[in-house]
Amino acid sequence: MSSPVQLPYKTILPIDRQSATAVYLQIVHHVINAIQRGFLSGGQQLPGTRAMSLLLEVHRKTVVAAYEELDAQGWITSRPNKGSFIKPVAHNRRTKKLDMQQLTEYPATTGFHFKRSNILDVPEELPGLPLRVTDGQPDYRLSPTDQLARYYTAALRRKVNRKHLGYNTLPGNVFFKTQLSNFLNSTRGLHITPRNILVTRGVEMGMYVSARTLINPGDTILVGNPGYYTANMTFQQSGARLKTIPVDQDGISVEAVERICKKQAVRMLYLTPHHHYPTTATLSAQRRVALLKLSATYGFIILEDDYEYDFHYQSSPILPLASADTEGMVVYLGSFGKTLAPGFRAGFLVAPASLIDEMEKVQAIIDRQGDTIMEQVLGELIAEGEIHRHLKKVQKIYHERRNHFCKMLSTELGDSVSFTTPPGGLAVWTQWKQGMNLLRMSKACAAQGLQLPRFLLYQTRELSAMRLGFGNFTLAEASNVLMQLKTAAASEIAL
Template identity: 70%
Template structure:
């Protein structure tokens, strides 16, 4: 091959002195890349340590260290008085033509084909704007971080808890499930034991495990005519057929569900009954009883998402369908993400014992170990009453924010927006002047420093609406952001 001096070492092995990686390791890794990609074939001679140090502008000892590392890993060998060479074992002796692709860059595209899913296409990442509308996210600034820090520190310091850090740990989940079952029995009117609980890393994981266990290809899943987009994506990814059911002021239309059940086999009904997503309406008590009877009659599963159960402002929350389920037709999903903070990824799934045992098999594939320390902490927060105290405190704050947000929304955009004061939750369902293009409003918002994501917008020939979260805004922030929203609507 060509002389090692002619080989473009400076181009192919750039040295970044600001990198946290030692210089000799940078050289080592990039020489390995050159060998793996065929630019340095088996038998190729490397420059001597003095020459290479001159070519790369580094100390000779750095090159010696790099060559020693390459030799230790089996990439090169040295012959006295002859030089240092690339080992030939398993590598072609034919040199690959040098291209323009740098050795320290990762490929931007795969070299193989794979199926892309349009079902999962959605942009939810926050942009650079100072204000972000959400679909009802809580304010992480209200999270009880001091209490969490104390409980985490105490849990990690206890020697008895160290056994929970290894594989196959046991004990923590039992303690947590005992406390959680007591908490749910008291706050939701359930009648469950620890064996009825599957602990997960959040609502979406619970939903994914439930769909993977319960749904087969072409199964029919009923959802609200407007429904939670992530749930729809999970069901479709599982191969299910989604059919929409009308939603009115009392929740999903039970008569339509019954007519559908008489025509075809329905596998599942997905509900967010406490505050329907996205319209925030509450499923009436009468319809809850009717749905339980229909499920028992026609044999469909009710997947009950306890979305925003903890946030109610005018009356006590209506108990979930799971609290009155006598036939084992309801699978109940919940999370502490909104209660504590979105980053606190702890969810739960409640179901009869035989189904929990089957779901544990699916969960073991994607989340074998879980998070035992977090569960220990959460169990202690429940035991000490910290969850109740935090909820009581934040509920007052969110109610004040709701009232202020709605008053300001009415004063700023009352001529083009109508809404009903939500009885709970962290978002308002707004219906807009149908002559407006909401995507243009979203674009104008971006120019005003406000991000209004497209998944919050619902615009068809029959509907022009948006779900606007208020929980993550202080009253002062809400005043500013709604004035900017008004300006954007005028410009659109």
């Protein structure tokens, strides 16, 4: 048995004087860590409190407190006139060779096998670059933080709202669902009650719950081409087989949908009809009517993702398919993430009450409690008209940013790129000269401090395109971004 003072205890039990954790607790945690990882074995004697205090350069009372805590937790036993000893641990029969890297770092890999999935892989982003192009995210700097802070403070101070801090017997905040149903009825032409709403943490959760509830392995799901990678990954993870449908300037092809339905059973059609992702095309009125008829005829679900309903610049927003659904075939997704800020995780799913009941069971597994205080605040923002005032304000800002972004695209990159000014939303679909290597352009942008993520790039033999978000840039930032893109495009053309 090693002498209690032969081990490098100062190395095994490092003390961080700047840490907020008390020194005696640091000693306790390090000793437990060393026992669990096999560096201190059962029966091994620890140095006496005086000797350990000298080794660690701490007060003896600190070591006494640490030993008492270790004894109380059952890691060591103190014997009068003999010392303190490590209690035997079942898996730790012999002392391991001291490896400080193992002692101070969390394991890099598991000691067991687990199922891996490349379906959910997303290209890594480059950290630390000052500017980043998004796929159409809003500018969180425009978020009404003062109003939110005021409403949060008021909501937390009201005694009647303290019930929301406990577990809820009902799914979601009833007040919020009531206000939300009124809001959706007045802005989207729906005819719903709170019974038709599932409150989610954003569109992605609604998508996931829909997939878990509605899709079985082997089901055929129709999606646009090009389409939304997150939705495609979610459906594939549920075991669905995807079939892609062409998209043009009027949205998804109804004829292609009907051809597939005549040949095989289709479980679901996923749509972003207001502004198709990624091309921003708006589904025409004629195609909306035709798709609803096809859905009723062939029995497939329409999962309508209306992620950008609140931003339309050239006319009033187009009412969703859900507003004209009389057969109960449409499941409608939306969120306040773009309205307020991406970090404000409040979304919703609208469907017939019978389906909502089943979806609530699935959601309860991953989000039993939700965020009822946030829902209370959002309900009050709707009731007081703050949401409408905020939307009116940012609508003007984003409209100006779209016009500036498209004007600069035309004047500075007109020889390299073609595009149609989007009627709404926070992004522009740009098509580049065939043969241009978009990945190489992305790397050239990174060298200038501009991140152009890979998931924005759509490059095949027939297509060279990017979805470029403008909403999160001021006019000056947008000018900077586009000039860097111009430089990258010029270097690519020169090759």
